[in-house]
Amino acid sequence: MGTVVDDAASVEFHAFFERHYAELSRLAHLLTGESDAADDLAADALLALWNRWDRVRAADHPAAYARGVVANLARTRIRSAVRERRRIALFWSQREEKTENPDIAGVVDVQEALRRLPFRKRACVVLRHAFDLSEKDTALALGVSVGTVKSQTSKGMAELQRLLGSQGVPQRVHAAIAHGGETGGRNR
Numbered sequence: 001m002g003t004v005v006d007d008a009a010s011v012e013f014h015a016f017f018e019r020h021y022a023e024l025s026r027l028a029h030l031l032t033g034e035s036d037a038a039d040d041l042a043a044d045a046l047l048a049l050w051n052r053w054d055r056v057r058a059a060d061h062p063a064a065y066a067r068g069v070v071a072n073l074a075r076t077r078i079r080s081a082v083r084e085r086r087r088i089a090l091f092w093s094q095r096e097e098k099t100e101n102p103d104i105a106g107v108v109d110v111q112e113a114l115r116r117l118p119f120r121k122r123a124c125v126v127l128r129h130a131f132d133l134s135e136k137d138t139a140l141a142l143g144v145s146v147g148t149v150k151s152q153t154s155k156g157m158a159e160l161q162r163l164l165g166s167q168g169v170p171q172r173v174h175a176a177i178a179h180g181g182e183t184g185g186r187n188r
Helices: 004-032 035-051 053-058 062-093 104-116 119-130 135-142 146-164 169-178
Strands: none
Touching: 004 035, 004 053, 004 062, 035 053, 035 062, 053 062, 062 135, 104 119, 104 146, 119 135, 119 146, 135 146
């Protein structure tokens, strides 16, 4: 049950929303260059403003405060996109292009076994053994700790050894990923 003060704040915020939403969305679009993300960023900013509405309404320039929130959210989104691009570039920069005389049946077996692993284990195994990334680089690429990479890689390799037999699993994983595209791989 709302009080008169809560109802007044709600009406005031609703008027603020109606007055400034389009402007904040346009600002988000201009800052990020992403029309799809602009409405989401404006909505996220307005939600943050609502959560601090007492502070916002007391500000000298509430609209300027709102623009600052949108700018901060846009900066965070851009930084996140840059980090993601770096992870992807790191991932693909380590990839070898060709291996001679691949064992197609072996590649298919490894790919099927990899598909049976949960995503994080699969990602750790592939990055560590197929792309020869360090534990630190794998952790950076996946956004997890080095300890998580160690445990997930160990558990993933144990599961692969159970599924494939213990004979040269790291080398088989490396060979399978190097030729993933040549088998018509569905592992994307």
